[in-house]
Amino acid sequence: MNNNFVELKNISKVFPNIVANDDVSIEVKQGEIYAILGENGAGKSTLMSILFGLYEPTSGSIYIKGEKVKITSPLDANKLHIGMVHQHFKLVDNQSVAENIILGIEPIKKKFGIFPKVDIENANKDVALLSKKYHLDVNPTDLIQDVAVSTRQRVEILKMLYRNAELLIFDEPTAVLTPQEIESLLDIIKSLRDSGKTIIIITHKLDEIKKIADRCAILRKGKLIDVLDVAKSTTKEMASLMVGHDISLQIKKDDKPFGETVLDVEKINTFNKDGVQTLKDVSFSVKKGQILAVAGVSGNGQVEIADAIAGLLKTSSGSILLNGKNINNLSIRERLEEGISYIPEDRHNVGLLLDFTLSENLCLKQYYKEPYCSKHGVLNFKKFDEISNILIDNYDIRCGEEKAKTIVRSMSGGNQQKAIIAREIHSNSDLIIFVQPTRGLDVGAIEIIHKRIAELRNAGKAILLISLELDEIMSLADTILVIYGGEVQTIKDAKDLTKERVGEYMMGVHKSC
Amino acid sequence: MNNIIIESMAFTLPLFIIAIGGIFCEGSGVINLALEGLLGMGAFFGGLIVAAFTSTFIDSQSTLVYISLFSAMVGGALFAMLYALIVLKFQANQVISGVVINMLSVSLTAFLTNQLNISLFNQSSNKFMLFVFPRVTVPFISKIPVLGAFFTDVYVFEFIIVVVASFMAYLLYKTPFGMRLRACGDNPHSVAAAGKNVTRIRFIAILISGAMSGLGGICFAYSISTNFSPSIYVGYGYLAIAAYIFGNWKISNTLLACLIFGFARSIGYFMIQKLSLPSSYSDLVLTFPYVLTLILLLFFSKSNRAPRALGEIYDKGKR
Ligand SMILES: Nc1ncnc2c1ncn2[C@@H]1O[C@H](COP(=O)(O)OP(=O)(O)O)[C@@H](O)[C@H]1O
Ligand SMILES: [Mg+2]
Numbered sequence: 001m002n003n004n005f006v007e008l009k010n011i012s013k014v015f016p017n018i019v020a021n022d023d024v025s026i027e028v029k030q031g032e033i034y035a036i037l038g039e040n041g042a043g044k045s046t047l048m049s050i051l052f053g054l055y056e057p058t059s060g061s062i063y064i065k066g067e068k069v070k071i072t073s074p075l076d077a078n079k080l081h082i083g084m085v086h087q088h089f090k091l092v093d094n095q096s097v098a099e100n101i102i103l104g105i106e107p108i109k110k111k112f113g114i115f116p117k118v119d120i121e122n123a124n125k126d127v128a129l130l131s132k133k134y135h136l137d138v139n140p141t142d143l144i145q146d147v148a149v150s151t152r153q154r155v156e157i158l159k160m161l162y163r164n165a166e167l168l169i170f171d172e173p174t175a176v177l178t179p180q181e182i183e184s185l186l187d188i189i190k191s192l193r194d195s196g197k198t199i200i201i202i203t204h205k206l207d208e209i210k211k212i213a214d215r216c217a218i219l220r221k222g223k224l225i226d227v228l229d230v231a232k233s234t235t236k237e238m239a240s241l242m243v244g245h246d247i248s249l250q251i252k253k254d255d256k257p258f259g260e261t262v263l264d265v266e267k268i269n270t271f272n273k274d275g276v277q278t279l280k281d282v283s284f285s286v287k288k289g290q291i292l293a294v295a296g297v298s299g300n301g302q303v304e305i306a307d308a309i310a311g312l313l314k315t316s317s318g319s320i321l322l323n324g325k326n327i328n329n330l331s332i333r334e335r336l337e338e339g340i341s342y343i344p345e346d347r348h349n350v351g352l353l354l355d356f357t358l359s360e361n362l363c364l365k366q367y368y369k370e371p372y373c374s375k376h377g378v379l380n381f382k383k384f385d386e387i388s389n390i391l392i393d394n395y396d397i398r399c400g401e402e403k404a405k406t407i408v409r410s411m412s413g414g415n416q417q418k419a420i421i422a423r424e425i426h427s428n429s430d431l432i433i434f435v436q437p438t439r440g441l442d443v444g445a446i447e448i449i450h451k452r453i454a455e456l457r458n459a460g461k462a463i464l465l466i467s468l469e470l471d472e473i474m475s476l477a478d479t480i481l482v483i484y485g486g487e488v489q490t491i492k493d494a495k496d497l498t499k500e501r502v503g504e505y506m507m508g509v510h511k512s513c
Numbered sequence: 514m515n516n517i518i519i520e521s522m523a524f525t526l527p528l529f530i531i532a533i534g535g536i537f538c539e540g541s542g543v544i545n546l547a548l549e550g551l552l553g554m555g556a557f558f559g560g561l562i563v564a565a566f567t568s569t570f571i572d573s574q575s576t577l578v579y580i581s582l583f584s585a586m587v588g589g590a591l592f593a594m595l596y597a598l599i600v601l602k603f604q605a606n607q608v609i610s611g612v613v614i615n616m617l618s619v620s621l622t623a624f625l626t627n628q629l630n631i632s633l634f635n636q637s638s639n640k641f642m643l644f645v646f647p648r649v650t651v652p653f654i655s656k657i658p659v660l661g662a663f664f665t666d667v668y669v670f671e672f673i674i675v676v677v678a679s680f681m682a683y684l685l686y687k688t689p690f691g692m693r694l695r696a697c698g699d700n701p702h703s704v705a706a707a708g709k710n711v712t713r714i715r716f717i718a719i720l721i722s723g724a725m726s727g728l729g730g731i732c733f734a735y736s737i738s739t740n741f742s743p744s745i746y747v748g749y750g751y752l753a754i755a756a757y758i759f760g761n762w763k764i765s766n767t768l769l770a771c772l773i774f775g776f777a778r779s780i781g782y783f784m785i786q787k788l789s790l791p792s793s794y795s796d797l798v799l800t801f802p803y804v805l806t807l808i809l810l811l812f813f814s815k816s817n818r819a820p821r822a823l824g825e826i827y828d829k830g831k832r
Contacts, residue, residue, distance in 0.1 A: 075708030090703040092696040093821060103696055104707025106689040117687045 004066070005030045005167055005198045006051065006082075011060035013046050017400065020046040021057070022222040028167070033189065033199045035209040035230070037242050038219035039442040041412040044202045045087060047219070048169050051200075052084040053077040083160025084169040089152050091144045097155050098127045098140035101162050130161055134192065150181040157188070168192060170201045174208060175440045178298045178468060186212050204242070204442035206235040218242050243444040251454045251475050258478075259288030261324075262430045262462035263309070268318030270304050278304045279486045281318070286431065286462040291453070293465040293477035293494070297506050301486040302466045303345060306435050309464070310342045311335045323430060336365065341424035343417075345435040345466075351420045352408050358397070359388035359404035362423050387426075395422040396448070414445030421452060432456060435466045450476060474499055484508040517779045518662035525775030526674040527732035531753040532760070532767045533681050534725025540685065540762060541718035542698040542822040546611030547596050548726050549750025550618030551589045555727020556734040557622040558588020560641030560741025564634065574644045581643070582670060582731055589727020590720045592618065597719040601712050604826045615750070623743045640742040646670060646735040670732045677728065681721075682764045694718055698820030701827045711827050726750065748803070755806040761817040773809075774802045 006028045013021040020043040028034045038044045049055045051062065053071040062069055064080050071077050077084070091100050102123045109119040127140040136154045144152060153173060160168050170189070174182045190212055193199055203209060209216050209230060216233075218225040218241045225241050240246045263286040270279040279301050286292045294302045307313035309320055311332040320328055327335050336342075344350040352361050363384045366372050371383050388404040391397065397418045399406035408416060417437065424432065434453065438446040453476060457463055467473050473480060480497055482489040482505035489505040531548055538545035559581040566577055592614075599610045623639065630638045651664035685691040694714055696704050701711040733749060734741050752774060760767030781798035784790075 073708055074706055078708060084706075086706070088702075090700060090706040092699040092703050094699055094818075095692070095696065099692060100703070103693065103703060104709050106692060108689065111687075115683065115687075116689075117683075118689055118692055 002066070003030045004028065005064065006200075007063040007066075008047070008051065009061045009063065011047065011050060011062075012058045013043070013050060013055060014058045019222050021050070023060075024219070024222075024224045025060075026217050026224065026227065028198060028200060030198055031193065031196060032214040033193050033201060033212050035213035035216040036200060036202045036219060037204060037206070037209060037216050037238060039204065039242060039444050040414045040440075042219040042242075043222040044219055045171055048084065048171060048200065048202060051077070052082060052169060078163050078165075081164055081166040082169070083163055083165030083167070085153065085156040085160065085171060085173060087171040087175070089156055091152055091155060093145040094143060096140065097138050097142050097144065097147070097158075098123045100144060100155055101127050101140075101159050103159075105163065127158060127162070130158055134158075134161060134188070134195070136188065149176050150178075150185070153177070153185065154188070157192075165197070167198045167200065170199070172202055172204075172440075174203065174205060179470075180297075182208070206238050206443070209238065210235055220244055239443050242442070251450055252458075253454055253478075254458050256289055256458075258290045259460060261285050261287050262322065263464065264321040264324075265305075265309070266319045266321070268308055268315045268320065270308055270313055270315050277486060279308065279315075282483070282486070282488055283318075284481055284488065284491055286464055288430070288460045288462055289457055290478050291457050291463045291465055291476055292479045292481060293467065293473040294481045294483055295467070295470065295473050295502050295506055296483040298468050300506075301483050303435065304486070305483070306342070306344075306433050306464070306466055309335075309431075309433060310340060336427070336429075339429040339431060341427055341429040341432040343420055343424050343432070343434045343437055345439065347413075347416055347420055352416060354409040355407060357402075357404065358392070358399055358406045358408055358411070358419060359384045361408050361419060362388045362391050362404075362426075365423055365427050391419075391422040391426060395419075397422060414441045417441060417445065417449065421449065425452070425456065429461075431462045431464065433464045433466070436468060437465070438467075438469070438472060446472075470499055470502060473502070482506055514659065515662040515665060517776070517783050518659075519666050520782070521772075521775035521779035522663060522671060523668055523736045524778055525771045526671045526678075527729040527736070528749060528753055528756060528774060529729075529768055529771040530674045530678055530732075531726045531729035531750065532756040532771060533678055533764060534722035534729070535753055535757050536760075536762055536764060536767060537681070537685065537694065537718045537725070538722035539757070539823055540698045540820055541694045541715045542701060542820055542825065542827070543600060543715050543719060544607040544611060544824045545596075545719070545722055546608060546754065547593070547614035547618075547750075548722070548753050549746060549748065550611075550615035551593055551596075551723045551726035552730030552733070552750050552753075553618045553622055553745050554592040554730075555585040555589030555723070556730035556741050556745050557626065557641075558591075558727065559585030559731035560626075560643060560734060561629065563643055564629075564641040575647065578644055578646055578669075578735075582673065582728060585727040585731035586724040587727070589723040589725070589730065591723070593719050593723020593726075596723070597716050601716055601719070607824050619743065619746050626741070626743075640740045642740050643735055645739055646732075668732070668736060670735065674728070674732065677725075678764070678768075681725070685764065690714075690717075695820075698822055701822055701825075715827075726753075729753070752802060752806065755810065758817060758819075759806070759809050759813050761813075762820060770809075774805065777805050778802050 004027045008024060008026050011021050011024045024047060036044050046055060050057045053073045053076050056072060062071060069080060098120065107119040107122050108116045111117045124140040131138045136158060138151055138154050138158065173185060177185060186208065189199060213230045215227060216230050216238065217227045220242060228238065266283050267281045268279055269277065269281060272278050282305060294305060296302050304313055308315050319326055322338050327338055348354060363372055367379060371380060373379050385404045392403065395418050398415050399411055437449055453463060465476060477494040479491060480494050480502060481491045482502060484506060485508060531552055535545050535548050562584040563577055563581045596610060596614050599605045600607050626639050626641060630636050646668050648666045648668050650666055655661040655664040693704055693709055697711050697714050704711050730745065734745055738744060756770040756774060757767045759770040778801060781801040785794050785798055
């Protein structure tokens with residue numbers, strides 16, 4: 001008898017148009033942290049959904065503690081003490097933390113001896129106890145809609161613990177968190193392991209695996225490539241196994257001096273809808289051939305900077321000059337026509353029309369102009385597809401067999417992002433704003449996008465890069481602006497700053513201008 | 514004054530129970546514009562049962578009125594099953610399906626009433642006659658000034674509605690079923706992940722809305738015209754929708770909304786009488802609750818929040 005908690009044997013899963021898992025076999029030992037690494041679309045979520053009973057495998061079998069089992073619904077998984085935190089949380093916003101946790105297995109008490117009633121008092125008590133035991137720090141009576149993303153995630157963890165899960169599956173748990181929150185989540189995961197739980201974590205962030213995992217399975221295009229002992233392997237090894245070729249995140253930048261000023265932001269102020277000031281007298285400028293990166297802890301005003309420039313947010317005072325022209329009072333479309341491209345943070349809601357085709361999305365910036373639209377206002381879809389096919393080839397956007405007619409929702413995150421970037425770059429603007437351009441993407445996709453950004457810079461574009469990833473900022477930026485509490489802390493040449501120093505500015509430790 | 518209260522409660526409570534049905538349905542995430550059709554179909558069933566039974570063997574009026582309430586609920590639920598089939602099984606657009614159910618209900622009940630009257634009872638009529646619903650006055654309490662009016666000349670069905678409504682509120686807010694139902698309206702995936710069947714919960718919610726509408730419908734038939742005829746379709750179903758939207762999909766607030774509509778209506782009638790306006794003005798008064806609806810919605814619809822997953826077709830695989 002071995003001490004494997006789970007054995008997946010020869011699992012295959014075929015979706016109508018794709019083989020998501022191809023003969024995958026893995027064994028997870030009791031009490032270990034087992035990482036599953038793979039690019040977007042490698043089949044990680046599918047594999048775990050099979051283990052959790054959301055999908056049925058096309059073939060293959062599952063053994064739990066040495067016994068062959070059939071898991072056809074999450075209910076079966078619960079009974080086998082398997083729990084899962086999904087990539088997209090499955091929480092009810094307008095119910096309390098405790099109500100979310102007990103959903104489906106509500107404790108009951110009888111009112112007047114006959115009417116069964118959800119025993120919420122008891123549930124609150126149990127949840128508070130559990131939260132304390134695992135140092136999860138949630139308040140059972142808070143409404144989900146009022147708590148932060150990291151708290152919601154802890155609610156999902158509590159949901160599993162409340163069901164006495166022994167095997168906890170995390171699907172890309174850190175994708176939605178800030179660096180500090182990631183640290184504390186990793187600590188939580190470690191302490192869960194130390195209290196005897198078995199953990200499977202899906203991720204494509206190599207440093208996290210290095211930090212917490214004992215072993216790591218690597219999936220590529222649905223196939224199991226290798227299982228590594230994390231302590232004995234380097235992140236470089238893991239990365240190249242994951243994408244199938246060597247990765248270099250080294251950026252090639254030439255040393256040409258910057259050109260003339262493209263964007264000049266002077267003393268802008270903004271307020272949110274509750275009247276709280278979000279930007280205070282922010283000034284900076286971006287020149288041709290310069291990458292200005294804005295660093296800061298999430299929610300300190302970086303998104304407001306981008307939105308103010310793109311025209312999504314009104315400034316209360318100050319001016320924004322593009323190529324010397326004041327664009328403060330222009331509409332969004334007028335600003336775009338003046339030469340701004342914007343790659344927004346929220347690609348699903350702001351960047352794309354998910355249920356439209358790829359070609360419609362690619363032409364979103366030009367559809368109203370000739371030749372996409374005739375003088376009489378009739379759209380020319382042939383032209384849409386023509387230009388889209390060129391972009392698809394040039395930017396290596398991987399879509400389904402329908403090519404330009406693929407519905408964007410069905411594409412992977414990395415390819416959706418490539419599509420947005422292709423569209424924005426194609427309009428040949430002087431200023432390109434990137435907000436979190438590689439959020440949620442795997443190393444392969446990050447490599448491609450970083451190369452693109454550097455190319456654009458070398459071609460003389462002015463680039464404003466807003467990112468929460470310090471590594472990204474350090475490797476791309478010419479100049480770094482750090483923002484804290486809506487105020488510019490410093491603007492310095494990237495060569496004069498270390499990562500640690502930027503981190504200090506981000507926490508508002510000191511200020512120099 | 515007493516008359517206004519008596520009149521408006523007889524209107525408010527049936528409207529309230531229909532709105533509760535709507536809250537169940539929409540609370541589970543399914544848009545329900547079909548209330549109008551469901552209440553009509555329920556009333557039709559109730560009326561049919563009364564007509565069939567009086568002409569055959571039962572002539573105890575007092576039993577029959579209660580049987581008719583029950584059969585109206587069954588009729589409403591049965592017709593709601595058709596709606597459930599369309600929107601859950603075939604996943605059709607819920608707005609259009611609701612409107613279709615309403616139109617179908619109007620023409621189907623008109624056709625069936627005529628046909629059944631001819632073939633079963635040998636008379637040509639577009640109505641089923643009902644009895645006068647018994648009214649009671651609660652001793653002692655009814656003597657209290659003003660408040661007493663709420664206990665004077667009350668249709669027995671009003672008590673039944675209060676009991677049913679209390680039970681529905683308990684079901685929605687206190688039981689596991691109600692909790693899951695509300696969860697379906699906000700994020701059905703959470704319910705599926707908890708191992709429960711979203712479609713089944715929604716199916717039951719739609720049936721409940723049918724039964725409640727049926728009950729409300731037959732009560733309207735009793736209190737307004739003492740018969741079932743196509744004149745039942747004057748838009749009370751839509752008014753019920755306005756009531757729960759205005760009530761922010763919560764049962765307690767919806768009661769308040771229904772009370773406002775009920776009183777607005779009776780006060781309007783009262784004024785016509787008082788000012789001795791010609792009866793043609795009563796049509797104008799009928800618009801009173803609707804105008805009020807428009808005004809109230811203008812103010813409240815911004816702050817109110819519909820269930821988050823309302824109208825979204827539930828798709829397991831959607832990411
Ligand atoms: N329900 C589904 N129907 C069809 N294809 C799917 C479905 N779920 C996932 N896929 C496809 O299967 C592949 C693997 O997806 P997934 O397991 O989500 O990848 P990962 O989690 O590794 O990013 C992708 O190409 C994806 O488009
Ligand atoms: Mg995934």
